[in-house]
Amino acid sequence: MSELTIVGVDEAGFCFGVRRALQLANEATEKHPEVACLGPLIHNRQVVEDLEERGMRVVDAIEDVPPGSAALVRAHGAGPAVYEAASERGVDLIDATCPFVRRVQQAAARFAEDDYQVLVLGEREHPEAQAIVAHAGGRAVIVEDAGELGGIKTTERVAVVCQTTQRLDKLQELVDALLPQIAELRVANTICDATSKRQKASLSVARRVDLMIVIGGYHSANTNRLAQICRATGTRTEHIETADELRGEWLEGVATAGITAGASTPPEAVAAVRRRLLELAGERG
Ligand code: F3S
Numbered sequence: 240m241s242e243l244t245i246v247g248v249d250e251a252g253f254c255f256g257v258r259r260a261l262q263l264a265n266e267a268t269e270k271h272p273e274v275a276c277l278g279p280l281i282h283n284r285q286v287v288e289d290l291e292e293r294g295m296r297v298v299d300a301i302e303d304v305p306p307g308s309a310a311l312v313r314a315h316g317a318g319p320a321v322y323e324a325a326s327e328r329g330v331d332l333i334d335a336t337c338p339f340v341r342r343v344q345q346a347a348a349r350f351a352e353d354d355y356q357v358l359v360l361g362e363r364e365h366p367e368a369q370a371i372v373a374h375a376g377g378r379a380v381i382v383e384d385a386g387e388l389g390g391i392k393t394t395e396r397v398a399v400v401c402q403t404t405q406r407l408d409k410l411q412e413l414v415d416a417l418l419p420q421i422a423e424l425r426v427a428n429t430i431c432d433a434t435s436k437r438q439k440a441s442l443s444v445a446r447r448v449d450l451m452i453v454i455g456g457y458h459s460a461n462t463n464r465l466a467q468i469c470r471a472t473g474t475r476t477e478h479i480e481t482a483d484e485l486r487g488e489w490l491e492g493v494a495t496a497g498i499t500a501g502a503s504t505p506p507e508a509v510a511a512v513r514r515r516l517l518e519l520a521g522e523r524g
Pocket of ligand 1: 254255256257314338339403431434502
């Protein structure tokens with residue numbers, strides 16, 4: 240029987256902000272018969288379905304929450320308009336904004352107040368980046384990479400903040416491109432180190448295994464990035480959401496497999512993948 244060695248990444252799975260948001264969501268479902276969540280709590284279908292069974296309903300906007308009931312702001316945060324609308328409608332708002340995301344919002348607001356043109360390095364469609372812009376009173380623009388700078392008219396005073404899941408090299412590139420053209424440049428490195436630690440640890444495991452399994456939602460930005468980083472090492476990398484997607488043929492010629500998981504992947508999902516990998520390895524005889 241051929242053996243399979245599994246190498247787990249220590250810094251993997253739920254980050255501090257997601258664990259905190261889930262705890263607040265669980266407490267909210269115990270306290271209120273019905274709670275609305277402003278968008279899916281985390282990018283993990285299984286976790287969201289489980290919360291739905293316990294009375295949490297995902298809504299698109301605060302306007303969809305009946306007055307007098309409760310709603311949860313997820314770890315990505317929300318713009319000031321959401322807090323205002325909740326108080327006008329008498330909605331009990333439970334704020335699960337990750338404290339590190341709050342720090343980005345505050346930095347963006349401060350820079351905007353001090354009259355800087357704020358650039359948010361992030362994904363245009365990502366709710367976290369959009370909420371950061373909203374906290375800067377709309378006086379901010381999202382930049383996805385340094386290549387977009389040509390299309391933006393910059394002023395003399397520019398400040399850069401970033402979505403917490405951005406890569407440091409992308410921030411570096413943006414700063415390098417801005418420096419020669421801006422008289423006064425302020426940079427807040429607001430990248431969350433949970434992300435970079437997870438990325439570094441995953442990279443080091445990916446380099447020394449034959450197969451890398453990345454577990455997490457297909458729509459999770461940080462999971463997709465982990466898969467990208469692992470794949471770039473040249474090691475075969477498979478991104479899955481659940482253990483039942485694992486294929487026996489992926490283990491052909493594989494002696495060591497690495498496992499990592501995005502920030503919104505529950506520990507049970509990681510344990511299930513580990514078990515299934517060992518089962519499949521046993522089956523290959
Ligand atoms: Fe917060 Fe960092 Fe997680 S910003 S939600 S602890 S990835």
